[in-house]
Amino acid sequence: TGSSRPQRMLKAVQKNATKGDPQSVISAIDHYCRHKEWAMNVGDDKGLILDSVLTEVNPSTALELGTYCGYSTVRIARLLSPGSKLITVEFNPAFAEVARQIIAYAGLQDKVTVVEGPSGDLIPKMKERFGIRYFDFVFLDHWKDRYVPDTKLLEDCGLLKKGTVLLADNVICPGAPEYLKYVRNSAHYESRYYKSNLEYTKVEDGLEKSVFLG
Numbered sequence: 001t002g003s004s005r006p007q008r009m010l011k012a013v014q015k016n017a018t019k020g021d022p023q024s025v026i027s028a029i030d031h032y033c034r035h036k037e038w039a040m041n042v043g044d045d046k047g048l049i050l051d052s053v054l055t056e057v058n059p060s061t062a063l064e065l066g067t068y069c070g071y072s073t074v075r076i077a078r079l080l081s082p083g084s085k086l087i088t089v090e091f092n093p094a095f096a097e098v099a100r101q102i103i104a105y106a107g108l109q110d111k112v113t114v115v116e117g118p119s120g121d122l123i124p125k126m127k128e129r130f131g132i133r134y135f136d137f138v139f140l141d142h143w144k145d146r147y148v149p150d151t152k153l154l155e156d157c158g159l160l161k162k163g164t165v166l167l168a169d170n171v172i173c174p175g176a177p178e179y180l181k182y183v184r185n186s187a188h189y190e191s192r193y194y195k196s197n198l199e200y201t202k203v204e205d206g207l208e209k210s211v212f213l214g
């Protein structure tokens, strides 16, 4: 059988990006997905919002749910301060394998741990497996109907602290209506919507930033 879309994306990175240069990896993926094959990376429009929220939070410990090919993983890890860590969870082993190679090509492998499996099983194991006390930042970009149950799970496992920032992708397209209701109606979150576009398109999408109030 032929190559997969993630494998073709990896080839584009190896061909067009400079090893050890995260920005060139980001640009190579954006160029490939805009001009060759669309793919569900957060993309360059929403990516700039992700960058600005990250710079503001400057997390010591970050969690990403939904690695895919590692595009947002590279965007996040490149902005982390020395000694800070990012754990990223991917359900699909083939995606996780491509992501590890793209993260390594960017030279960010020492800041990132790619964990394979369902978020519902892995979140309760974060403390014992990775010595995590809590996360300062969480990027939600996995199955949209898992945003609410996994947010509740993070709360119940004591993995959020006062001030932890949750940033959710795709709250408009494909949409996460129950999540928007949950964080916007809860006294435990201060939420704000950042309007943008679905990656590489003119379709509206956006990110919801929610600060946990404890």
Ligand SMILES: O=C(NCCCOCn1ccc2cnccc21)c1cc(-c2ccc(F)cc2)cc(O)c1O
Pocket: 040, 041, 042, 065, 066, 067, 089, 090, 091, 092, 117, 118, 119, 120, 141, 142, 143, 144, 146, 169, 170, 173, 174, 198, 199
């Ligand atoms: O579906 C999307 N992402 C999710 C992937 C599976 O994630 C599964 N998954 C990853 C870790 C993980 C951990 N536990 C369970 C499931 C877990 C997704 C989809 C679109 C999109 C928009 C318009 C379209 F016409 C078609 C697609 C855009 C996006 O930006 C997305 O992020």
Ligand SMILES: [Mg+2]
Pocket: 040, 041, 042, 141, 169, 170
């Ligand atoms: Mg997404």
